[in-house]
Amino acid sequence: MQLLIYSPKISPRIKYTFNFIFREVLKCDFEFTSISADFVSSTLPKISYAEQALGDELHFRCSPLLSKHTIEPIVMTTTLFGDQEVPFKVENGALPFDVFAASFYFLSRYEEYLPFTADEHGRYPAEQSLQYRLNLLETPVIDGWALILKNILLKKFPKLIFGKRKFKFVPTIDVDRAYHFRASGLVKNTTRILKAALKLNTEKVVDILLTGLGQNDPFDTYDYLAEIHSQYQFTPIFFFLLAKKGHEEFDQNVSPEDESFTALISKVASKANVGLHPSYASNTDTKKISEELISLQGITNQRIDTSRQHFLKLHLPHTYLRLIKAGINHDYSMGYASQVGFKAGTCTPFFWYDLQLEKQSHLTIHPFVVMDVTLQQYQALKPAEAIAKIDQLLASVKLVEGTFCSLWHNESVSESGRWKGWKVVYEDMLKSAMS
Numbered sequence: 001m002q003l004l005i006y007s008p009k010i011s012p013r014i015k016y017t018f019n020f021i022f023r024e025v026l027k028c029d030f031e032f033t034s035i036s037a038d039f040v041s042s043t044l045p046k047i048s049y050a051e052q053a054l055g056d057e058l059h060f061r062c063s064p065l066l067s068k069h070t071i072e073p074i075v076m077t078t079t080l081f082g083d084q085e086v087p088f089k090v091e092n093g094a095l096p097f098d099v100f101a102a103s104f105y106f107l108s109r110y111e112e113y114l115p116f117t118a119d120e121h122g123r124y125p126a127e128q129s130l131q132y133r134l135n136l137l138e139t140p141v142i143d144g145w146a147l148i149l150k151n152i153l154l155k156k157f158p159k160l161i162f163g164k165r166k167f168k169f170v171p172t173i174d175v176d177r178a179y180h181f182r183a184s185g186l187v188k189n190t191t192r193i194l195k196a197a198l199k200l201n202t203e204k205v206v207d208i209l210l211t212g213l214g215q216n217d218p219f220d221t222y223d224y225l226a227e228i229h230s231q232y233q234f235t236p237i238f239f240f241l242l243a244k245k246g247h248e249e250f251d252q253n254v255s256p257e258d259e260s261f262t263a264l265i266s267k268v269a270s271k272a273n274v275g276l277h278p279s280y281a282s283n284t285d286t287k288k289i290s291e292e293l294i295s296l297q298g299i300t301n302q303r304i305d306t307s308r309q310h311f312l313k314l315h316l317p318h319t320y321l322r323l324i325k326a327g328i329n330h331d332y333s334m335g336y337a338s339q340v341g342f343k344a345g346t347c348t349p350f351f352w353y354d355l356q357l358e359k360q361s362h363l364t365i366h367p368f369v370v371m372d373v374t375l376q377q378y379q380a381l382k383p384a385e386a387i388a389k390i391d392q393l394l395a396s397v398k399l400v401e402g403t404f405c406s407l408w409h410n411e412s413v414s415e416s417g418r419w420k421g422w423k424v425v426y427e428d429m430l431k432s433a434m435s
Contacts, residue, residue, distance in 0.1 A: 001157075003022070003030035003044070003153070003157075004039065005048070005049060006049065006050065007032065007034060007048070008036075011066060012358050013065070014032075014049070016360050018100065020350055024350065025348055026147075026149070027163025028153075046058070058094055058156055061090040063088045066104055076130070084134075087105065087130060095152075102145075103142045105130070106346070107346065109316055110355065113355050116128055121313055123314065125336075126336035126338050136345070137342065137343075138341040138392070138393065139396055142344075142346040144400055146400075164401070167401050169403075169433035170236075170237065171430070172239065172406060173237070173239070174407060175409070176252070176277070177254070179217040179219050179261075180411070219414055219416075221414050222264065225413065226271050228427065232433070233434075234433075235272060237274070237275055238272055240265055241253040250280035256299070269299075273306070275332070276304055277308055279292060283313050283319070290327075293327065305330060307330070312336070314333055317354050319333075320354075320363055321354075324362075324363050329363060330366060331352075331366065335369070337378060340371070340374050343367060347400065347405075348403060349403065366403075366405055367405065369405060372422070372426075383422055390425070406429060
């Protein structure tokens, strides 16, 4: 049985938001009408999204956001909803806040189109986000709100049909530095040995010498990753950085022309999915994305349409427009470096909404939930504390039957340097995802 939704003005923002919540999250079919007489006479299960109810239907009071087509600062009013402080407070509706406006605000990353103080990499800081300030960042609130909507609707319309979702875990690996010492050259490694010796770092000296003698490089964890993903029956995505000449400080991977590196990419691509890790420099030199994508496709002999930004550098809408132009259809950059959680308020992949053009694009955004560097570097957690945090986040995604996407690096399971003791964190996450 189909749901009928009345709104006096069915704007692009309304279409986008209702499609996501009802079709993508709740798997519920619906149709819109802006003709009040048709709505009133209909015998279908029906709700209204307007300033005033038309009768005794299930009415959701709207705020102005979804009827507009401008990007402007919003005077945000909040209210309590259970134990949450939520935005877009309204009165005389089925809910005390405009759940659809709040969802659109988070999904579209509306606040990133407004003036903000960027961090050292030009990124929007998590700590400035509305979710962080309302203590909502570590919860997939849109998915949770959708389930509340479902319960409200089923109470009034028991025959309304909703599909079922199933929890999904997607491990992703960023390869910023394929190897630590291999392919670095004699001069660079000699310099490293001297610096390590001066600091009495005997472990590093030994690692460099052993790598030079043909033993495994510390960052060469690819066989281990292939084995453990196979053990738990997960298909990972590896994002490779292929910067030729870029930002020397941040684009430090092995040259994409290095034979050992190209052989590695081909080997990984035979067992896992592969995507592009656009270089730091590509944010200011747009042709680099296409060049790097062509290079990766040449190595893998595959069409690549998946990416994640190096250093998670997102400048909306410009970054996504560049990716679309280059032929990218799926991006995995939606997340913060300094905080874990749900940057777009959801654990469900969604189409990017271009606020400047006021239309839904075909670029699918796959938000990630947690990154190794966030836990270890930004939040300074110990392995046991990181495991507890991941378990908490996993539980929140399983509760709404969503998708949990993790972001790790090949070096963070190396048990070398600052990553000693962290392999168990990754292994525990995979185990918990399976349970």
